[in-house]
Amino acid sequence: xxxxxxxxxxxxxxxxxxxxxxxxxxxxxxxxxxxxxxxxxxxxxxxxxxxxxxxxxxxxxxxxxxxxxxxxxxxxxxxxxxxxxxxxxxxxxxxxxxxxxxxxxxxxxxxxxxxxxxxxxxxxxxxxxxxxxxxxxxxxxxxxxxxxxxxxxxxxxxxxxxxxxxxxxxxxxxxxxxxxxxxxxxxxxxxxxxxxxxxxxxxxxxxxxxxxxxxxxxxxxxxxxxxxxxxxxxxxxxxxxxxx
Amino acid sequence: xxxxxxxxxxxxxxxxxxxxxxxxxxxxxxxxxxxxxxxxxxxxxxxxxxxxxxxxxxxxxxxxxxxxxxxxxxxxxxxxxxxxxxxxxxxxxxxxxxxxxxxxxxxxxxxxxxxxxxxxxxxxxxxxxxxxxxxxxxxxxxxxxxxxxxxxxxxxxxxxxxxxxxxxxxxxxxxxxxxxxxxxxxxxxxxxxxxxxxxxxxxxxxxxxxxxxxxxxxxxxxxxxxxxxxxxxxxxxxxxxxxx
Numbered sequence: 001x002x003x004x005x006x007x008x009x010x011x012x013x014x015x016x017x018x019x020x021x022x023x024x025x026x027x028x029x030x031x032x033x034x035x036x037x038x039x040x041x042x043x044x045x046x047x048x049x050x051x052x053x054x055x056x057x058x059x060x061x062x063x064x065x066x067x068x069x070x071x072x073x074x075x076x077x078x079x080x081x082x083x084x085x086x087x088x089x090x091x092x093x094x095x096x097x098x099x100x101x102x103x104x105x106x107x108x109x110x111x112x113x114x115x116x117x118x119x120x121x122x123x124x125x126x127x128x129x130x131x132x133x134x135x136x137x138x139x140x141x142x143x144x145x146x147x148x149x150x151x152x153x154x155x156x157x158x159x160x161x162x163x164x165x166x167x168x169x170x171x172x173x174x175x176x177x178x179x180x181x182x183x184x185x186x187x188x189x190x191x192x193x194x195x196x197x198x199x200x201x202x203x204x205x206x207x208x209x210x211x212x213x214x215x216x217x218x219x220x221x222x223x224x225x226x227x228x229x230x231x232x233x234x235x236x237x238x239x240x241x242x243x244x
Numbered sequence: 245x246x247x248x249x250x251x252x253x254x255x256x257x258x259x260x261x262x263x264x265x266x267x268x269x270x271x272x273x274x275x276x277x278x279x280x281x282x283x284x285x286x287x288x289x290x291x292x293x294x295x296x297x298x299x300x301x302x303x304x305x306x307x308x309x310x311x312x313x314x315x316x317x318x319x320x321x322x323x324x325x326x327x328x329x330x331x332x333x334x335x336x337x338x339x340x341x342x343x344x345x346x347x348x349x350x351x352x353x354x355x356x357x358x359x360x361x362x363x364x365x366x367x368x369x370x371x372x373x374x375x376x377x378x379x380x381x382x383x384x385x386x387x388x389x390x391x392x393x394x395x396x397x398x399x400x401x402x403x404x405x406x407x408x409x410x411x412x413x414x415x416x417x418x419x420x421x422x423x424x425x426x427x428x429x430x431x432x433x434x435x436x437x438x439x440x441x442x443x444x445x446x447x448x449x450x451x452x453x454x455x456x457x458x459x460x461x462x463x464x465x466x467x468x469x470x471x472x473x474x475x476x477x478x479x480x481x482x483x484x485x486x487x488x
Contacts, residue, residue, distance in 0.1 A: 003357060006275040027415040031250040032356060033371035036465060037410050037439075043419045051422045080417075080427070081461075084436045087429055088458035093468020096475040101348075101376055105396070108349055109371075112276060112356035113247060127277035127353070132345055143423040152349070166281050171271040173324075175287045178295045179387040183324070185331055192328045195281075214332035217325075221280060224337020231340040 001119040009124025012157025029113035040103035046071040058137040059130040068155035074111040076103035079147035100243035124159035135237035146242040245363040253368025256401025273357035284347035290315040302381040312399035318355040320347035323391035344487035368403035379481035390486040
């Protein structure tokens with residue numbers, strides 16, 4: 001699957017994905033840009049039924065977590081590097097917010113590179129944004145120590161579905177020449193008009209008894225109440241892991 | 245350039261990169277996974293000498309910023325989506341830390357996809373991590389409004405150098421089966437031994453009058469003092485942009 005044809009795959013064949021293949025793809029993925037060539041990431045590879053069962057509720061029991069042959073949790077990791085500094089009489093100062101963001105950035109670039117390579121190899125992937133919804137749970141489940149933090153989870157397997165590609169916004173509406181140009185109200189309405197017109201989105205509005213698609217997002221899918229509660233949990237987890 | 249051959253390119257030919265090509269690559273890159281298909285990003289495309297001159301000091305005057313034909317700043321953007329919600333009588337709740345991290349994640353996946361596609365098209369790229377070192381400066385330079393935040397800058401051009409590929413750590417040391425396995429001290433030393441043995445790194449140790457490579461990182465390149473000052477600036481910028 002080329003990047004232009006890419007789609008999320010949530011159903012996988014009951015066929016293993018060899019550890020060697022996954023590690024080869026990860027090795028190539030590590031060619032991504034990385035700050036100061038520090039490679040501030042680790043990957044936790046979950047293959048056992050027990051491991052998947054522990055992770056599943058942390059990802060709202062999305063079925064991919066238990067049905068995928070491999071679940072990869074991508075972890076921002078300043079621990080390994082800091083330990084090397086400690087062993088070298090070097091005074092590491094990476095227990096702060098900037099260092100978290102630097103490590104998270106390294107990790108996400110590496111993660112996206114892995115996804116591209118996996119899809120090129122015929123595998124299907126699903127990116128679970130839920131990883132940062134309950135980081136404390138993931139940290140406990142995977143024994144993540146200080147100066148590490150989970151930022152992404154990818155389920156991987158051989159595709160057993162071929163869904164339609166979802167819509168995307170017009171790229172011209174996302175690119176700004178020289179400085180940010182705030183769109184006027186009519187332009188904002190136009191940008192999202194196609195998305196609102198899609199039958200599946202009209203269906204979401206109807207079954208949720210909402211007036212429009214935006215309300216499905218704000219009132220059902222990504223609510224202020226949930227976002228604020230999860231932001232509190234995220235801050236607590238950043239403290240817990242030593243990044244604040 | 246394939247992902248396996250990837251290297252950072254800092255010197256570019258004095259040849260333009262057409263806007264159409266850049267936008268086509270960005271369009272394809274937008275096939276990356278995105279939370280709830282919200283596409284929480286914008287790109288600022290800097291092509292004028294004035295624009296590059298304004299950005300250059302914010303990136304420590306690294307010469308790529310003024311010598312590259314195109315500089316792209318990738319911006320986490322919950323503003324466009326929030327404005328659509330506001331116009332739809334939908335109560336948006338995306339002015340919080342989780343929403344920043346969600347938008348930053350969307351943006352970095354999209355950014356990495358762009359880099360892969362640009363390199364596949366024969367372009368060279370350099371990822372400037374300095375974007376988050378002084379976000380308030382970048383925000384001012386690019387007129388970034390509330391609920392937007394710069395997370396990455398990429399310089400793009402036709403390669404005018406062919407440097408050696410840098411070292412990478414052994415992938416087996418970055419992958420953990422089922423849970424995080426903290427390496428013992430000898431393993432940590434072994435993981436970084438090859439890097440320490442490289443002539444260029446020995447040279448860095450020598451010219452900086454340090455005892456070892458780790459001290460070059462902690463005392464010269466990425467110091468506690470700088471990281472803590474920049475973490476304060478990062479938090480202030482997150483407040484300023486409405487994400488705290």
